[in-house]
Amino acid sequence: MASLASLSRKDLLAKVHQFVPPMLDTFHKGQLGRIAVIGGSEDYTGAPYFSAMASAKLGADMSHVICEPGASAVIKTYSPNLMVHPYMRQTKHLNSTDTKDSVASNVTAMLPRVHVLVIGPGLGRDEAMQDTCTAVLKAAREKGLPVVLDADGLLLAQNRPELVTGWREVVLTPNVVEFGRLCKAKGVTVEGGEEGVRARVEELARAYGGVTIIAKGSKDYVSNGDLTLISDGEGGRKRSGGQGDTLTGTIGTLLGWRKAYLDKLWEHDGTLSAEDLLALCAFGGSAITRECSRLAFEQKGRSLQAGDLTEHVHQAFLNVVGEPSSKL
Template sequence: MPPLPTPTPKELLMRVRKFIPPLLETMHKGQQGRVAVIGGSEDYTGAPFFSANASALMGADMSHVICEPQAAQVIKAYSPNIMVHPYMRQSHHREKGTDTAEEISTKIEEMLDRLHAIVIGPGLGRDSLMQDTAKLIIEAAKKKGMPFVVDADGLFLVQNHPSVVQNYTHAILTPNKAEFERLCKTMKIEPSHGDETEVCSRLAKAFGGVTIIQKGSKDYISNGKHTMVCDLKGGLKRSGGQGDTLTGCLVTFLAWKKAYQDRLWKHDNSLSDSELIALSAFGASAMTRNCSRLAYEKKGRALQAFDLSLEVGQAFKNLFESEDPKL
């Protein structure tokens, strides 16, 4: 029997549309998504904001940032639309004899029951207390069966402690080229042996079915069994922070996955859990690339990460509200 044809980008985007919840009068606050970005240190305040802001602009009802107090005041000044919680601690800001990773994570774990999905890593930094706390939060999310995205210095945590995501198929890792190569080294995979599709699949398989989005000129998406490529046109400027739009869009799709599975509106319930995760990854990749293209057309070399945020609404219309997706 010949293999089934690979779905086109338009066909994949039409499948993504199936689990985007409609805006209905019967829905109440929070049902369109409650998400949180966990990160944000005194040196890195932009990344968690860009991620949470993208989730809000995508349509999540409630977007939180859980960060270090030194970052919280700055992020609160960026926007009143993001709820900011100064619960994380860097080692040099901890109270003597208190503020252990266990104490800090307990307060954050109490919030997880009110959330649908989380991002771990934007602006997290590599401070040992921040890293240890993030590890405990991931373990708590796994116990609850919660989907999560790991990015930036969250990937440094995975690089050093791969068991934290091993075999957890509701986790999505979003490495850039350098981060991907470091993860390959951790899992004893040679990134130059095979094409990008094969290597991405091998890495996902080595992690036991974790979904990988390998970012680059094309985005390779794999869970070890199925691999997709998102090669929609993006912008040519590679400024820092564009990946935060990806994580914000992605965590919103993961929240919508929960709404779909809870049958909050009438639908055919034809998408499996693994399909929903894969389509979330593809949808977020397509959103980010479309935002990048739109922003680059306006700003050219002057493009910065915030310019992608300004295009989230238009990119969503292009891909998911037009009769024919505008790629």
């Protein structure tokens, strides 16, 4: 099979299409993706909602949000379709019976119920929130769960690199500023033009032992240090905050479908490897999100906000990936 790196954007998206589950009446609830977004602090309630709703709109069977109690009450008003769990605690909200271990255990107890974790949307930098996610990452690594890290979740990779180094089931999704911080933390200093960006992504991925990194920008560079893909589909021209949350939720669902493909929940040729599938999930998430942004900008123009992408997730998926046949 040709290396993914040699394929065109069209052919890469055709590969993504290969592991999209058909809609079969033999499937039962939960088989096509149980995704949990961990974040949502007192100050940030939109980000985990955008991520979890993107996951749901793309087609995950079950989308969870694990967040602070104050955020939970708010997020529940946004949509009754999400399952919202108020298990996280900021330092100032710890009560006399809470310990770091007890809070973390409430979250890690949910891990057997999910296929994929997205950590970071709306998380904030509070020490207790970061410590809880540290414990969750350790438990997820032991269980072999794929994890997407974004926003303040990337501080875990920056400040506690041992949590993710060498863990090839991790996807980091930094923007330009976050990417610079990660490079600085790892001593990556490659500079110079487009090839310079590509070289920095590849070197950073290798410095983290083969994690997959999506360096977001005018083009998205997807690399694990060995394989690099460039996602350059047209996007919107409004750079409102929060659009990256659609990306994390989209990748989460694609990773859930990856598991379904590897578990052979439907009949297929099985030619895609687990490693290639991981790269395709990152590339496909980028392509769908860029198309979401393009569609939303076409409709909203300068007024575009992150929430405008949510209603375009399904159409963006149809435009760039497409539905498989259900007649198997």
